[in-house]
Amino acid sequence: MDNPDDELGQLATVFNETLTRLELSFEQMRRFTADASHELRTPLTAIRSVGEVGLRASRDEETYREIIGSMLEEADRLARLVDRLLTLSKADTGEASLSIDVIDLCELADRVAGQLDVLAEEKEQSIQIVRDGAPRCTGDPLVLRQALLNLVDNAIKYSPVGGRITIRVAQPPTGATIDVCDTGPGIPAELQSRIFDRFYRVDQSRSRENGGTGLGLSIAKWAVEVNGGRLTLEETNGAGSTFRITLPQNAPSPIASSLRAV
Ligand SMILES: Nc1ncnc2c1ncn2[C@@H]1O[C@H](COP(=O)(O)OP(=O)(O)O)[C@@H](O)[C@H]1O
Ligand SMILES: [Mg+2]
Missing domain, CATH: 3.30.565.10 (Histidine kinase-like ATPase, C-terminal domain)
Known part of the structure; x- marks a missing residue:
């Protein structure tokens, strides 16, 4: 090795760059998980509170229908969200195989x-x-x-x-x-x-x-x-x-x- 300092210096630079990239991708993953949890919690909270309010007193049939209807709407939203998260997760791991x-x-x-x-x-x-x-x-x-x-x-x-x-x-x-x-x-x-x-x-x-x-x-x-x-x-x-x-x-x-x- 003619110039070990330079070689070492280059190695350190590559190492630092790799670390920075890793940190960035951990940060992205952390943010994605936090955002996904927040988004999943919103329809869940809605389903729960609509249900709780509905159970607090006895109601007529039409009101129960409305309550169930709005719970189903939120369940649909939850299902759409989960589908989309699954698509992105497959994309992230490169699992989405293409059929050309x-x-x-x-x-x-x-x-x-x-x-x-x-x-x-x-x-x-x-x-x-x-x-x-x-x-x-x-x-x-x-x-x-x-x-x-x-x-x-x-x-x-x-x-x-x-x-x-x-x-x-x-x-x-x-x-x-x-x-x-x-x-x-x-x-x-x-x-x-x-x-x-x-x-x-x-x-x-x-x-x-x-x-x-x-x-x-x-x-x-x-x-x-x-x-x-x-x-x-x-x-x-x-x-x-x-x-x-x-x-x-x-x-x-x-x-x-x-x-x-x-
Ligand atoms: N055709 C459009 N006209 C106006 N705003 C749009 C349009 N497409 C997307 N947007 C904006 O970009 C945002 C991101 O779009 P998207 O990723 O499809 O999310 P969303 O689930 O909110 O539709 C939307 O919330 C909306 O504010
Ligand atoms: Mg959209």
Whole structure:
């Protein structure tokens, strides 16, 4: 060894960097567990207090029905949350194995629109699909569908009654894109970098009312990236939001398919 000090110095630097990364990932895990516990406790507390109040005196049948109805609603919220946490946990450990196929993006958009039409109708909204060619890509159809479902679900949820949602499917020379545009309030520029974070909601109260968990976008981002693509929020100049999925034409590589969640 010509210069042991330098070698040792380099070793110490690498060691310190590794420690910092480890600390960061422990901190992220700690925060995730704390946030998840907090979110799980909210519907549990609601179920418990509704039940306790219901048992305090005898009530007529209609009141009991209402009580059971609201307990079931909270149980649904709990189940949704647990499903989402499981998805993220599989993503974190790289357990989510992909089943790669050729995906017809127009068909994917049709399916997602069909699945969420009922929700849109409840708010007198329309979901329009605009096709530019017959874009295809290779990836896992189910995982990609989850991403698009989460985006369209948000578009419906955050747009007002009578709003318009457009799913635009196109194939520029570089790959394929799916845009989800809505006529909602948009997302303030200073918050745009945070909306993909786990549990983050722009408006806690509005989102809670809608049954939001703050996990939809982080799952969507993972689902797109594991398919070798990118999920971005496009500039809309204050007129609603447009989220864009950009996909490569080739199948995700083995490296991409073991990608960890964000
Ligand atoms: N299409 C949209 N229009 C306006 N705000 C949105 C839209 N999509 C997401 N957001 C904001 O980003 C936050 C995170 O979204 P998401 O991760 O899907 O969580 P949530 O469960 O609250 O829908 C939402 O709480 C909302 O404030
Ligand atoms: Mg959502």
